[in-house]
Amino acid sequence: MLSRVADSIYWMARYIERAENLARFIDVTQYFSLDQPDATNHWKPLIQVTGDEELFLKRHDAFTPEAVVHFLTFDREYSHSILASLTAARENARSVREAISSEVWEHLNDFYHGVKSAEQQFQDDVRAFARYGSADNLFDWVKRNSLIFEGLIDSTMSRGIGWHFANLGRLLERADKTSRILDVKYFTLLPSLDHVGTTFDDLQWSELLRSVSAFEMYRKQYQTITVPRVVQFLVLDEMFPRAVRYCLAEAFSSLKAISNNGLKRTDDGRLLNRAEQELALLCAELDSLGATTIIQRGMHQFVDHLQRRLNDVGDRVYSQFLLVGP
Amino acid sequence: MNHQFQNYQTEGFYDELFDEQGRPRAGARTLVEMIDALPPGELTRRQKAIDQALLKMGITFNVYSDQQGTEKIFPFDIVPRIVEAMQWGHIEAGLKQRIKALNCFIQDVYNEQQIVNDNVVPRELLQEAKSFRPQCVGFTPPRGIWCHITGTDLVRSGDGAIYVLEDNLRCPSGVSYVLQNRMLMKRSFPKIFSASKVRPVIDYPSRLYDTLIHLSDKERPTVVVLTPGSFNSAYYEHSFLAQQMGVQLVEGRDLVVHDKRVFMRTTNGLEPVDVIYRRIDDDFMDPLAFRADSMLGVPGLMSAYVAGNVALANAPGTGVADDKVIYAFVPEMIRYYLNEEPILPNVPTYVCQRPDDRAYVLAHLSELVVKAANEAGGYGMLIGPASTKEEQAEFARRIQADPRNYIAQPTLSLSRVPTIFEQGIEGRHVDLRPYILYGKSIWVLPGGLTRVALRKGSLVVNSSQGGGSKDTWVVAAVPGQVASAEESL
Known part of the structure; x- marks a missing residue:
């Protein structure tokens, strides 16, 4: 396998896993804060641990749920946001389209377009979105789509070098x-x-x-x-x-x-x-x-x-x- | 009866599906009847479903200026263009003849140069051709083939005759759309399809693969497709063809040349490469041999090629026959090399280097289409009837400054095909790009890419300028008759 192709498959899988875990982080934080509405700010540690406090503070004044959710989910300039990760995963997949199955590519493409259109929902109702991840719960949706991605990798790709690099990455x-x-x-x-x-x-x-x-x-x-x-x-x-x-x-x-x-x-x-x-x-x-x-x-x-x-x-x-x- | 086409007018143009009286042509009858039998709105519904499918499959091109990464699909119109088998036989024979002569020409100009010695093609034309590669002088490529893959542009004019507009011998693109359009059509119109006996196109990738391995002496040569990368507008096609052939898609940075041999960087180290289907222009292929500023190419590739250690398709230097001035001499080449009369005529062409032609062109700029010798994609062109006085004056200046670089042709009234637009169906102008493979023998993909100018009245079919595409069906005129012996493939 071409080294460049192996590299792209490896990163494609990593980025999807990254997006999934970020969705899990946000999801669990939402539950925490719902149970303790008056307690300490649960959102700040989320930014601290992802290691990008500096960039966050350049773009937002306070660790409000809205700001944190937007930063981690949709901010294109934050290279680890869910949308940025999906974009990167998709760019990697696009550059090795002939080396992965069509099912994997089409799913990833769909997945990306889904998160992109959720951005609009967010604009429409910022508060509700930040608290509940939208009516149809975006973060659960991201999680499920990542799992489908994994399933497609596992059930449509031969256990050759390509699959092993994807597995290693994830x-x-x-x-x-x-x-x-x-x-x-x-x-x-x-x-x-x-x-x-x-x-x-x-x-x-x-x-x-x-x-x-x-x-x-x-x-x-x-x-x-x-x-x-x-x-x-x-x-x-x-x-x-x-x-x-x-x-x-x-x-x-x-x-x-x-x-x-x-x-x-x-x-x-x-x-x-x-x-x-x-x-x-x-x-x-x-x-x-x-x-x-x-x-x-x-x-x-x-x-x-x-x-x-x-x-x-x-x-x-x-x-x-x-x-x-x- | 007659729902969809009830108000359809040919408006005095040659229509590919209807005759002058508005009756369906013989080969189009089944299609027209079946489309007419669809319930109202059904055609538009299927058109929308196809647009959705294209987006879902990610068959899109990037709009570079848009930061949000907006992607567009290459518009596809679901009313196919029909070519009757008899007529196709004529086109096919004409294309084979032309490619054969062009290949003889390229071999000749880089070697004996008999055609210029005999004064059939003027020597100064050749010397001034920008796409002439001195690096190829004295070289004969593997099997003596230069133009392995060609996408000739054909047009039908108002008189119903088919003309060759351009030869496109370098890196013709679009064949993936032919295959993809066909797949979408089969999904959307299975019934119409099976009733129409359309000649298949599905074997193009395996034909292409055979064409490529023919260039190596090895039993199982390693073939790769070389792409400029995922930001290239034809990237989808490069990856599609590699996938369909089951070969690696490589970028310049994946290849390295050692001791005049080409290798690719793999997870197992360096692996040798025997045949490269390159989708990068000569200029950018090898910074050591051609443009030094190319970031896309492979340093040393040309030295490996000249040493005979790797085959390239198309061969470097092929572009010399793609020069729009050289084009004017192709009918002469056919007579000279093959001793035959051209089956497909050129569009009548004025070569501005000839004083008489130049005088005529300068006096008739408002009627003619003027083209620069080495531009593609509809750039560097003057469309006389649609131009302003200023544009005409500008082109007059350019022609006088560099007559070698310009030709002119009469503005053709391109034929039309019924095409869907918001309010129904209307005729839109089309051209046709068949694909020709030169391997053990010369093979022509039945049909090819029909490009359509989606704006009413427009004659510009290029995808970069508002063009779309259609499926092209080569069918037997009489229903039930098999279109060709090759049907069984």
């Missing part, structure tokens, strides 16, 4: 975003370490789990909600498909499949190429940790570290497979 992105969503909620829900360990079947922790479709699966495994268990489940679980550890294990199999297809591992006699090594190390690191260790070291520090390591993996993948020749 799983690395998902690992990153699951950790972020934990980060953003963790410090609003848990201002002090003293709360750790108390059993409280808190509505808000349930919402957090729901936001990554994890509530029911968590219940099956642990029944009662405790912080270390939630952390364990979202970071270290090997079976739940949005848990960081699960994502990395699956990403590793795709990376291996890609490497096995070429001659990438033979150059200096090592068993794994540099990209595989980097990812294997990260998996091993997670395996050596327990949830309580993560909490004691500090959730935010841990998530920061994890994200840096994920970036390293992405860089290695790039230099190994996508940057070819002179």
